[in-house]
Amino acid sequence: MRAEGARELNLQSPELSLVRPDSFPTYYPPKIINLPLERAIRRIGGSSIERAHAYGSYVSGDAAKDSLMDILLIVRNPWLFYEEAVACRDIKLGTTNNPGFHALWSYKKGSYYLATLDLDGSRQKAKIAVISHDELLKHARGGRPDPEGKGMLYQAGRLHKVALPIIFDDTTPEERSEIDRAVNRARIDGMWLALGSASRYFDFDQLAGIYVNLSYAADKRVEKANKSQTLLVRSYDDYWQMFDPMLRCFEGAGIIRPLTGEPGIYEKRMSLTGEVVRQWLKKSASHAFKVNFFQNIWTMGPLNGALYGLAKLKRAKIGPKS
Numbered sequence: 001m002r003a004e005g006a007r008e009l010n011l012q013s014p015e016l017s018l019v020r021p022d023s024f025p026t027y028y029p030p031k032i033i034n035l036p037l038e039r040a041i042r043r044i045g046g047s048s049i050e051r052a053h054a055y056g057s058y059v060s061g062d063a064a065k066d067s068l069m070d071i072l073l074i075v076r077n078p079w080l081f082y083e084e085a086v087a088c089r090d091i092k093l094g095t096t097n098n099p100g101f102h103a104l105w106s107y108k109k110g111s112y113y114l115a116t117l118d119l120d121g122s123r124q125k126a127k128i129a130v131i132s133h134d135e136l137l138k139h140a141r142g143g144r145p146d147p148e149g150k151g152m153l154y155q156a157g158r159l160h161k162v163a164l165p166i167i168f169d170d171t172t173p174e175e176r177s178e179i180d181r182a183v184n185r186a187r188i189d190g191m192w193l194a195l196g197s198a199s200r201y202f203d204f205d206q207l208a209g210i211y212v213n214l215s216y217a218a219d220k221r222v223e224k225a226n227k228s229q230t231l232l233v234r235s236y237d238d239y240w241q242m243f244d245p246m247l248r249c250f251e252g253a254g255i256i257r258p259l260t261g262e263p264g265i266y267e268k269r270m271s272l273t274g275e276v277v278r279q280w281l282k283k284s285a286s287h288a289f290k291v292n293f294f295q296n297i298w299t300m301g302p303l304n305g306a307l308y309g310l311a312k313l314k315r316a317k318i319g320p321k322s
Contacts, residue, residue: 005200006200006267006268006269006270006271007269007270007271008270008271008272008273009270009271009272009273009276010272010273010276011144011145011272011276011280012145013272015255015270016144016189016192018253018254018255019188019191019246019249019250019253019255021181021182021184021185021188022181022184023184023249024184024245024246024248024249025180025245026180026181026183026184027162027238027241027242027245028053028164028165028166029059029162029163029164029165029235029238030165031165031166031167032054032165032166032167034119034167036119036120036122037117037119037124037167038052038167038168039120040090040117040118040119040124041071041073041117041167041168042168043088043090043118044073044084044085044088044090044091044115044128045073045075045080045081045082045084045085045088046084047080047084048075048076048077048078048080048081048084049073049074049075049076049081049170050074050075050076050133050169050170050171050172050175051073051074051166051168051169051170051171051175051176051179052071052072052073052074052166052167052168052169053071053072053074053164053165053166053167054069054070054071054072054163054164054165054167055070055071055072055129055158055161055163055164056069056070056163057070057231058070059163059164059165060163060231060234060235068114068125068126068127069117069124069125069126069127070126070127070129071126071127071128071129071167072129072131072158072164073128073129073130073131074131074132074133074136074179075130075131075132075133076132076133076175077132078102078103078106078130078132079099079100079103081103081130082099082100082102082103083099085099085102086098086099090115090116090117090118091113091114091115091128092113092114092115092301092304093113093299093301094113094298094299094300094301094304095297095298095299095301095302102299105295105298105299106130106131106132106135107132107135108295109131109135109139109151109154109155109291109295109296110129110130110131110135110136110139110155111129111130111131111296111299111300112127112128112129112130112296112299112300113127113128113130113299113300113304114126114127114128114300114304115127115128131155133175133178133179135150136155136179136182137178137179137182138150138151139151139154139155139156140155140156140159140182140183140185140186141156141182141185141186142154142155142156143156143157143185143186143188143189143190143193144189144192144193144280151287151291152218152280152283152284152287152288153214153215153218153219153281153284153288154218154219154284154287154288154291155186156186156189156190157186157190157214157215157218157219157284158215159182159183159186159187160186160187160190160211160212160214160215161212161215161231162235162238162239162242163231163235163238164183187242187246188246190211190214191211191246191250192271192272193211193214193272193277193280193281194207194208194210194211194214195207195250195255195256195268195271195272196271196272196273196274196276196277197210197274197277197278198210198268198271200267200268201259201265201266201267201268202265202266202268203264203265203266204240204243204247204264207243207266208232208239208243209228209229209232211243212228212229212231212232212239213228213229214281216228217281217285218281218284218285218288219284219285219288219292220285220288220289247266251266254269254270255268255269255270255271256268256269257269
C-alpha cells in the first residue's frame, strides 16, 4: 500500500537527528599497507599525526597517469606539526615556511600542500591535506546548519566518499571514536541531502548516484566529465557496504521504508525538499569558491596553486589511465 506523500523537512527540522553517528560502524576500505609511504608521511610531521588517510581518484582507480596521490593528515597539534614540516624538504609549504603562519590558518580551515614523497628511492607526487583533530570535528558537522559546524560541505563532502582508506592510525581510543563519529555525521547529512534530491520511490543506484555527486555540486572544481558516476561504478561494492547500515538505520527511524512486493525499492516517509537541497548546495558552492580562490592560495602558495590548477585542468581533459 502506498501512503500519502513524504513529510517535508527543512535544514532545522529536529527529525534530522533521528539517526545518530554512533548508530552504525564507520566504513573504510581495506587499509593501505605501504611501509615506504607510511615512512615518507611520518617524515613530514610524524610525532603530531594521529591518522593518515588516502583519498580521491588515486584510490578509486580514476586517476590519470600523472595524477597526484591525495593524502589527508589529521593532526593533534598543528603548531608542532608545522614546526616539523618546515624541516622536511618533501612538502612545499607555499607562501612562507613560517610554522606559525600555517598553524594560525589551521583554526580557519584544512590546508592543502604539494609534496614529492621519497618512497625508498622512487618519488611520488602528492597533494597533502592537513587538518587538526578539533577542526575536523567541526567541519564534519558542516553538512547542514549547525552551531558547532564549520565550512558547509567543503570538508564534509569529502568525508562522504567511501574512498578513504587508512594508511596508518596512531589515534587513542577516544580520538578514534571522535573521528569515526565525525565521518558518520558527515555521511548521515549527505544521506539526508541525497534523499531530498531523490524521487519519492528510489533504489540504491539512484540514491547512491545522487549522494556521490553532492561534493561536486557543492564545490564546482575542475573534474572529468561524469566523474561521480565513474567513482560509483569503480567503488560500487564499497558504497554498498557503507550504505547498507545507514539505510537500515534510516528505515528503523521511519525515514524510509521498503515497498512490499518490490524488492530493492524504497519510499521516502520524511525528507528535505528538493528546493531546500538546491539552495543549500548553491550556498555551499559559493563558500567553496571563496575558500579555493581567496583562502587556499595563502597556504598552498600562489605559484603552486596555479601550477596545480593547470595540471588538474590538463588531467580532466586527458582522462584516467588505462
